[in-house]
Amino acid sequence: MDTHDVLNQPERADPRDPWADDPVLQDHLTAQKGIPQEAFGRAIVELDAWALGDAARRHPPEAQIFDRTGRRRDRVTFHPAYHRLMTLGLEAGYAAGPWTGGRHTTHAAQVYLMSQVEPGICCPLTMTYAAIPALHGPLAEAWAPKLTTRGYDPSEKPIEDKAAATLGMAMTEKQGGSDVRANTTRADPDGDAWRLTGHKWFCSAPMSDGFLTLAQTDHGLTCFLVPRWLPDGPNAIRLMRLKDKLGNKANASAEIEYDDALAYQLGEEGRGVxxxxxxxxxxxxxxxxxxxxxxxxxxxxxxxxxxxxxxxxxxxxxxxxxxxxxxxxxxxxxxxxxxxxxxxxxxxxxxxxxxxxxxxxxxxxxxxxxxxxxxxxxxxxxxxxxxxxxxxxxxxxxxxxxxxxxxxxxxxxxxxxxxxxxxxxxxxxxxxxxxxxxxxxxxxxxxxxxxxxxxxxxxxxxxxxxxxxxxxxxxxxxxxxxxxxxxxxxxxxxxxxxxxxxxxxxxxxxxxxxxxxxxxxxxx
CATH class of the missing domain: 1.20.140.10 (Butyryl-CoA Dehydrogenase, subunit A, domain 3)
Structure with a gap:
C-alpha cells in the first residue's frame, strides 16, 4: 500500500487439514477402535468445504410458500453449496455408516469434523442417522433402504421413487417445548393410516422426505411418520415460515402446520415418547x-x-x-x-x-x-x-x-x-x-x-x-x-x-x- 506496509497480520496460505493436524482426534479415535477418518478429512480439504460452508451461510435457505399464481409451493430452496456439502456427508456414510457395517465411533468423528466446517449441515444428517433405529415393521422396510443409501437425492418425489432419502423431525409445539406431552396436534384414523391436524413450532430440516412427529389420539400421545410427498403429489404439510435463528444459518428450521396430512403410526398407540x-x-x-x-x-x-x-x-x-x-x-x-x-x-x-x-x-x-x-x-x-x-x-x-x-x-x-x-x-x-x-x-x-x-x-x-x-x-x-x-x-x-x-x-x-x-x- 502507498500509506503503509501490512505487517504482523498472519495469513493462512491453505485450508488446514482437519484430520492430519489433529493428534487428539487421531489418538482417541484409535483408543476407542474407531475407523480413521483420514479420507473424510482429505475430502473436506479437496472440496474446499470451508468455502462451501461460507457460501451456504451467506446465501441462506429461502421459503417459497406460494408461486407467482398464488398456488401453494411449501418448499425451501438452498444455495448449491448446501447441496454439495449434503452430498459430501451422506456419501461418506455420516447417516448410513453405523447401520451398514460401520461404527458409531466413526460416525462421531464425522460429526466432529463436519461441525468444524458447516454445523448447519449436521442437522439433517444427524436426524437421518438417528431416525433409522426408531423405525420398525413395514415402515422400516419401505424407508430404511433409502435412508441407509450412501447418496443424496434432493428431488421431490414419493419415497418409493427416490434413490436416497433423508428424515427430519417435528416434535415441539408453542405451548410445550420440551414438554411434548402438552402437544395438541390431533391424529384421526383413516383406514390403515391417520390424518394429522395441528401446528409444529420447530421442524428440523423441512425439506426432508419425511418427518417423525408426535400427535394425540384417543389413547394419548403417539408417534407417526409423515411423508412429505405422496404418490399423487405433496402431502398437506404447510410451511408457515423459516425461523430467523442466531446461528445455524445454512440449515432451514421451520414452523409448519399439518392440514389433514397423511401419516403412518410408528410404535404403540399412546406410547409416542x-x-x-x-x-x-x-x-x-x-x-x-x-x-x-x-x-x-x-x-x-x-x-x-x-x-x-x-x-x-x-x-x-x-x-x-x-x-x-x-x-x-x-x-x-x-x-x-x-x-x-x-x-x-x-x-x-x-x-x-x-x-x-x-x-x-x-x-x-x-x-x-x-x-x-x-x-x-x-x-x-x-x-x-x-x-x-x-x-x-x-x-x-x-x-x-x-x-x-x-x-x-x-x-x-x-x-x-x-x-x-x-x-x-x-x-x-x-x-x-x-x-x-x-x-x-x-x-x-x-x-x-x-x-x-x-x-x-x-x-x-x-x-x-x-x-x-x-x-x-x-x-x-x-x-x-x-x-x-x-x-x-x-x-x-x-x-x-x-x-x-x-x-x-x-x-x-x-x-x-x-x-x-x-x-x-x-x-x-
Whole structure:
C-alpha cells in the first residue's frame, strides 16, 4: 500500500487439514477402535468445504410458500453449496455408516469434523442417522433402504421413487417445548393410516422426505411418520415460515402446520415418547460430539494466530499468560473429544448400552456448557480480528449454544440423568464401574471420586441436579483421560478440574505443563 506496509497480520496460505493436524482426534479415535477418518478429512480439504460452508451461510435457505399464481409451493430452496456439502456427508456414510457395517465411533468423528466446517449441515444428517433405529415393521422396510443409501437425492418425489432419502423431525409445539406431552396436534384414523391436524413450532430440516412427529389420539400421545410427498403429489404439510435463528444459518428450521396430512403410526398407540426415545438417544450422541468439533475449530484459529502474531516483542504463543489460557482451553477440548468418542464406543457395543444411556447425557451436558466459554476465550485471543465476520470466530460463537438447547436443554438433561440413575440400576452400575476403572493411577482422582460418592450417598435433590451432573461428568472425563491421554493432559485435567486451586475463568490456573498440553493442538 502507498500509506503503509501490512505487517504482523498472519495469513493462512491453505485450508488446514482437519484430520492430519489433529493428534487428539487421531489418538482417541484409535483408543476407542474407531475407523480413521483420514479420507473424510482429505475430502473436506479437496472440496474446499470451508468455502462451501461460507457460501451456504451467506446465501441462506429461502421459503417459497406460494408461486407467482398464488398456488401453494411449501418448499425451501438452498444455495448449491448446501447441496454439495449434503452430498459430501451422506456419501461418506455420516447417516448410513453405523447401520451398514460401520461404527458409531466413526460416525462421531464425522460429526466432529463436519461441525468444524458447516454445523448447519449436521442437522439433517444427524436426524437421518438417528431416525433409522426408531423405525420398525413395514415402515422400516419401505424407508430404511433409502435412508441407509450412501447418496443424496434432493428431488421431490414419493419415497418409493427416490434413490436416497433423508428424515427430519417435528416434535415441539408453542405451548410445550420440551414438554411434548402438552402437544395438541390431533391424529384421526383413516383406514390403515391417520390424518394429522395441528401446528409444529420447530421442524428440523423441512425439506426432508419425511418427518417423525408426535400427535394425540384417543389413547394419548403417539408417534407417526409423515411423508412429505405422496404418490399423487405433496402431502398437506404447510410451511408457515423459516425461523430467523442466531446461528445455524445454512440449515432451514421451520414452523409448519399439518392440514389433514397423511401419516403412518410408528410404535404403540399412546406410547409416542417411548417410541421416539431411540431417536433422541442417538441425536444426543451428536449433540455431545459437535461441541468438541466447535471447540477444536475455535482453538485451531486461536493457536495459529498466537503462533504467528507478535505483541510486545514476543510471539503470543511464547508469553506465559497466553500459554496458560490456551492450555486450559485445550484441556476442555480434549476432555470433550475423549469423552464423546468413549461414549460413541459404548454405542458400538450392545453390552455397554446401560453405560451409553447415562454417559451420553453426561457428555452432552458438560461439553455444551464448556463450548461457549471456550469459543469466546478463543475469539478473545484474536482480539478485534476475532470479532470480524471474515474469520470463522463469529460463526463458531453463534453455534456454540445450539447443541446445549437441542434435544433437551441443561435442566432437562440433568433431570433425565437423575431419572436414569433411579430407574435403571444397570446404568448406575455401569457408570460406577467406568469411574472405578481409573482408580489407582492418580491419588488426586481417587480422593475426588471418594468425596463425590460420599457427598451423594444419601440421594440427590432435584435442585442439586446440575451440581451432580457437572461433577459426575467431570470425573468421567478425567477417568477417560487418565486411561487414554498423554500424562501432561491427564495430569493437567485432574489438577485443574478436580481440585479447588483454580479461578472462575479460563487460564486462571497454576502448575500446568503448558508445553505438553499445547502439543496436543497439533502443528501450526
Amino acid at each position: 417411548a417410541t421416539i426415545i431411540e431417536m433422541v438417544h442417538h441425536t444426543r450422541l451428536d449433540t455431545a460430539m459437535a461441541p468438541a468439533g466447535l471447540m477444536r475449530a475455535a482453538l485451531a484459529e486461536a493457536h495459529w494466530w498466537a503462533a504467528h502474531r507478535t505483541a510486545f516483542q514476543r510471539k503470543l504463543i511464547d508469553q506465559p499468560l497466553m500459554r496458560s489460557v490456551l492450555a486450559d482451553l485445550t484441556l476442555d477440548w480434549e476432555g470433550a473429544t475423549a469423552l464423546g468418542l468413549r461414549v460413541a464406543a459404548a454405542f458400538d457395543d450392545p453390552d455397554q448400552r446401560p453405560f451409553a444411556r447415562i454417559a451420553v447425557a453426561l457428555a452432552k451436558y458438560l461439553s455444551n456448557k464448556r463450548c461457549p466459554a471456550v469459543t469466546v476465550e478463543a475469539m478473545e485471543v484474536l482480539g478485534g480480528m476475532g470479532y470480524i465476520e471474515e474469520t470463522p470466530m463469529p460463526m463458531l460463537y453463534r453455534e456454540a449454544p445450539l447443541n446445549g438447547i437441542w434435544e433437551g436443554s441443561g435442566n432437562i438433561i440433568c433431570l433425565d440423568i437423575l431419572r436414569t440413575l433411579h430407574r435403571e440400576p444397570d446404568a448406575a452400575e455401569a457408570l460406577t464401574a467406568e469411574l472405578a476403572a481409573a482408580t489407582g493411577a492418580d491419588r488426586r482422582y481417587d480422593i475426588a471420586l471418594e468425596a463425590h460418592e460420599a457427598r451423594w450417598s444419601g440421594g440427590i435433590e432435584e435442585a442439586e441436579a446440575r451440581l451432580f451432573a457437572e461433577r459426575t461428568a467431570t470425573l468421567l472425563t478425567a477417568s477417560v483421560l487418565i486411561r487414554t491421554a498423554p500424562p501432561a493432559t491427564a495430569d493437567g485435567y485432574v489438577a485443574t478440574r478436580l481440585n479447588a486451586d483454580r479461578g472462575l475463568t479460563s487460564g486462571a490456573v497454576t502448575g500446568l505443563d503448558t508445553g505438553g498440553v499445547l502439543d496436543r493442538l497439533g502443528p501450526v
